[in-house]
Amino acid sequence: xxxxxxxxxxxxxxxxxxxxxxxxxxxxxxxxxxxxxxxxxxxxxxxxxxxxxxxxxxxxxxxxxxxxxxxxxxxxxxxxxxxxxxxxxxxxxxxxxxxxxxxxxxxxxxxxxxxxxxxxxxxxxxxxxxxxxxxxxxxxxxxxxxxxxxxxxxxxxxxxxxxxxxxxxxxxxxxxxxxxxxxxxxxxxxxxxxxxxxxxxxxxxxxxxxxxxxxxxxxxxxxxxxxxxxxxxxxxxxxxxxxxxxxxxxxxxxxxxxxxxxxxxxxxxxxxxxxxxxxxxxxxxxxxxxxxxxxxxxxxxxxxxxxxxxxxxxxxxxxxxxxxxxxxxxxxxxxxxxxxxxxxxxxxxxxxxxxxxxxxxxxxxxxxxxxxxxxxxxxxxxxxxxxxxxxxxxxxxxxxxxxxxxxxxxxxxxxxxxxxxxxxxxxxxxxxxxxxxxxxxxxxxxxxxxxxxxxxxxxxxxxxxxxxxxxxxxxxxxxxxxxxxxxxxxxxxxxxxxxxxxxxxxxxxxxxxxxxxxxxxxxxxxxxxxxxxxxxxxxxxxxxxxxxxxxxxxxxxxxxxxxxxxxxxxxxxxx
Ligand code: ATP
Ligand code: MG
Numbered sequence: 221x222x223x224x225x226x227x228x229x230x231x232x233x234x235x236x237x238x239x240x241x242x243x244x245x246x247x248x249x250x251x252x253x254x255x256x257x258x259x260x261x262x263x264x265x266x267x268x269x270x271x272x273x274x275x276x277x278x279x280x281x282x283x284x285x286x287x288x289x290x291x292x293x294x295x296x297x298x299x300x301x302x303x304x305x306x307x308x309x310x311x312x313x314x315x316x317x318x319x320x321x322x323x324x325x326x327x328x329x330x331x332x333x334x335x336x337x338x339x340x341x342x343x344x345x346x347x348x349x350x351x352x353x354x355x356x357x358x359x360x361x362x363x364x365x366x367x368x369x370x371x372x373x374x375x376x377x378x379x380x381x382x383x384x385x386x387x388x389x390x391x392x393x394x395x396x397x398x399x400x401x402x403x404x405x406x407x408x409x410x411x412x413x414x415x416x417x418x419x420x421x422x423x424x425x426x427x428x429x430x431x432x433x434x435x436x437x438x439x440x441x442x443x444x445x446x447x448x449x450x451x452x453x454x455x456x457x458x459x460x461x462x463x464x465x466x467x468x469x470x471x472x473x474x475x476x477x478x479x480x481x482x483x484x485x486x487x488x489x490x491x492x493x494x495x496x497x498x499x500x501x502x503x504x505x506x507x508x509x510x511x512x513x514x515x516x517x518x519x520x521x522x523x524x525x526x527x528x529x530x531x532x533x534x535x536x537x538x539x540x541x542x543x544x545x546x547x548x549x550x551x552x553x554x555x556x557x558x559x560x561x562x563x564x565x566x567x568x569x570x571x572x573x574x575x576x577x578x579x580x581x582x583x584x585x586x587x588x589x590x591x592x593x594x595x596x597x598x599x600x601x602x603x604x605x606x607x608x609x610x611x612x613x614x615x616x617x618x619x620x621x622x623x624x625x626x627x628x629x630x631x632x633x634x635x636x637x638x639x640x641x642x643x644x645x646x647x648x649x650x651x652x653x654x655x656x657x658x659x660x661x662x663x664x665x666x667x668x669x670x671x672x673x674x675x676x677x678x679x680x681x682x683x684x685x686x687x688x689x690x691x692x693x694x695x696x697x698x699x700x701x702x703x704x705x706x707x708x709x710x711x712x713x714x715x716x717x718x719x720x721x722x723x724x725x726x727x728x729x730x731x732x733x734x735x736x737x738x739x740x741x742x743x744x745x746x747x748x749x750x751x752x753x754x755x756x757x758x759x760x761x762x763x764x765x766x767x768x769x770x771x772x773x774x775x776x777x778x779x780x781x782x783x784x785x786x787x788x789x790x791x792x793x794x795x
Contacts, residue, residue, distance in 0.1 A: 231537040233272070233478055237280060237449060240476075246448040250282030253447050254308070255289045255322075255438070258300035258422070260492030261507040261514045262307045264528065264549070265483040271532040272480070273451055274313040285445055286315035290323045291437045293421035301422070303507070307515035311525045322441050323423045329432050329440050330384065332470055333395060333413055337376045341469055342413060343369055344379035345396045352394070355401070356409050363401035363409040383416055386429045390416050395430075399465065407462045411435055439463045439475075447475040453482040454541060483535065484543040487698035488513045489705055489714055503718060504699070510755075510766050511699045511722050521696070522743055522753025522768030527556040543704065551775035553768060557743060557751040562590045562597060565635065565681045566731035566746040566765075568693055570609035572656045572685060575640065578606040583687065586667065588636040602732050604637050607685035609730050611748075614680045615657060617645055624677035626657070633679040635747065639665040681747045688730040691763040694755070695724040735763060743768070 230238065241248050254270040256262065262270075277284035286308060290296050305319070336342040345368045347355060357363035371379075380395055382388065395414040403409055413436045418429045432440075442450045450463075457479045467474045484490055489498075490513060498504050498512070508516035518528065531552045535544050565588075584604045591597035615626045626632050631641040644658035664671040668679070699705075699722050705714040735744070740756040750771050755764040 228536075232539065233276065233449070233451065233480065233537055234279075236476075236478060237276065240448070241280070245476075249446075249448050250277060250280040251284075251446060251448045252277050252282065252451060253285040253287045253320075253442065253445060255287045255441070256304050257289045257292065257295075258297065258304060259292065259295040260300060260496055261303050261516055263490055263492070263495065263513045263515065264485070264518065264531075265490045265513075267311060267515060267528050268483040268532050268535070269451070269453070270308055270313060271311070271529055272537060274308075276449070276451075282448075283318065284313070284315065285318040285320050285447070287318075287320040287441060287445065288322060289434075289438065289441070290321055290421070290423065291432050291434065293417065293419040293431060296422050298422050303516065307519075310515065310519060311528060320445065321423060322437055323421060325437075325441060325444055326424060326428055326432070328444060329437060330430075332440060332472075333432075333436070334377065334380065336397065336413070336466075336469060337380055337395070338373060339469065340373055341398050342395055343371050343376050343398055344383065345369070345394050345410075346392065347394075348391055352412070356406065357401070359406065363406075365401050366396070366410065369398065369410070380414075383414065383430050384428075386418065388416055390418055392416060397436075397466070399462075405458055405461055407435070407459050408465070411462060435459055435462050436466060439466050439477075440472075442475040442477075443467055443473045446473055450475045450477045452477060452479055454479045454539070455482075479539070480537050481539060481541045484541070485513060485549065486543055486546045486703045487700050487705070488546065489700070494714065497715070498699075503715075510694070511696050520753075520755065521766055522557070522751060523553055524556055524560075524743075527553045530556065545775070545778055546698065547773075547775045547778050550769050551773055554751065554771070554773055557745065557768065559593050560591075561743050561745040561751055563588075563592070563745045563747050564732050564734060565602065565683055566691065566693070566729060566735070566749065566752075567609045567611050567681070567683050567688075568695075568726050568729050568746075568749060569612040570683075570728060570730050571612040571615055571654065573608045573610050573640075573682070574656065574658050575606050575608065575661050576643065576658050577660045580606055582606065583684075586636050600734055602636060602734070603684045603687040605684040605686050608634070608682045609685055609688065610634075610657075610680055610682045614678075615642070615654065617654060625680055626678070631662075631674075631676050633665075633668050633676050634682045635679050636668055637666075637682065638662060638668065639670065639674075639676060681749075683730045683732050685730075687733050689733055689736050689763060691729045691731045691735070691765055693726045693729045693752070693765045693767065695726065695767045697722045697724075729765075731763065731765075738763060745771075 240246055252273040254273045274284045345366045347366055355364045394412045396410045396412050399408045401409045412433050414430045417431050420426055460477045463477050499507055507514055508520045510517055510521035531549050585601035586604050587599045588602045589599055616623050619627045626642050628642050631639050633639055638661040640659040640661045642657055642659050646656040648655050700717045701719045702717045705717040708716050738754045740754045740758050742754045744752050746752055751768040752765040753768050755766050758764045
């Protein structure tokens, strides 16, 4: 019987690469790049992109560069350069000695621009930003030629040189490619190539006061690095003619741009600009808030690199924009953590239980299985004492019919311990709230086994009141209440759909003593409560756990519903 899944079919990019390898288009080379702009932290959408780029290089024995597309000095910071490297490395990818910066090519890019001017294919334009926009026309109306379009090569060279020298104020002039103001593709209507910006760059400091625009810079970066397949997201599809035009005019090495659909996830937003707003306005606790879809957030939440890679593999690569259910991501993390997480017991909302017939000072060490999914994981000992804590909602004084857990007069199993029967309920006189239970235990049921075939309908978890350790536990819900947060009412935006209850902090939790000294990043399954990860806020005195995922997997249900539906769900289009 086959033990592995059948190999999946090639995605459309792999098909292109295999065809190119057959035809010898790039001499059989595969050289990709991941080109983040260092203006924010990476999110799982970026992971889709870099898993693809590094993955293709790995698969075809090629190379993948990590290249910072740092052409916009006002939004970029060293902090982001560091975090991006950390995140890519954490996911297990290696750029070897190819850590590259677009800013290292500024001189070359300038020389190429001078070349374009000399060819009569670029000119210095004195229209300001607003005029430039007006002249550009619209999707339905052609643009108008700039009055500066016919400057001589000499005049353009002189002005461009002086732009570089810093003789003109910001926004007063641009260098524009001379293509076609009537082109049906707006990107080809004399696009701006350089703008004047007196700003300090995180790497080149004040060496430059003109900066290249994305479309100009990006193709040149790819060409300089001799990238074979330049993979980007679909919104750049109608920039491709411009990408090609620039490289063709210059007659330089010409990579192939290929577009694929970006990743969107339900119940979250995925643009750095929007994530930055959430961070800066304090709606979340920094870029690595466990509710964010950032790599740092997912890491802090307890996701593993393997989960993220598996998820990116499962969603695949295609040409149509769609939104992936966040439940699929959660399904992947559960499947992964189920295999690798040691099981422990912890009580989130403790209710005290006194075992009346248990000796006062006795501490018994009971064997508990570490991971039923992993026979090598062995067992550990959990201390049992007269005073315990159980989960508040595992007891009901006046239960409905289908409640099988603890209630007055009923016997249940304490996991790995004993059968206990509730004999008394102590309440707060003022509020009527249940504050303590009294139970008796049956010593013959040690380990949780029934000696006489007697059955109980529920097994509940517990910790010793005196031997357990305190913990803070943070429970997370989706950051937004809506499946498609961008769908907001008139006059509002995605911020209006923030979930006010996305974080619940439980500060009175108790966990078994084996968690003492657990290091940040350590992962556990708290039996019946989900998968948890030790937060970096933890100290040796106070343990803080993040819930990575509950145990309830909604993916199978969603998948079934989707199979019965003709089409994948899409957000409503804005009119
Ligand atoms: P954002 O829209 O989130 O601000 P960006 O596209 O501006 O992202 P870049 O730093 O330019 O961010 O992106 C680096 C690479 O990651 C690009 O090749 C981009 O196409 C890709 N990328 C960004 N977001 C996604 C996404 N949601 N799915 C797939 N790839 C993405
Ligand atoms: Mg971008």
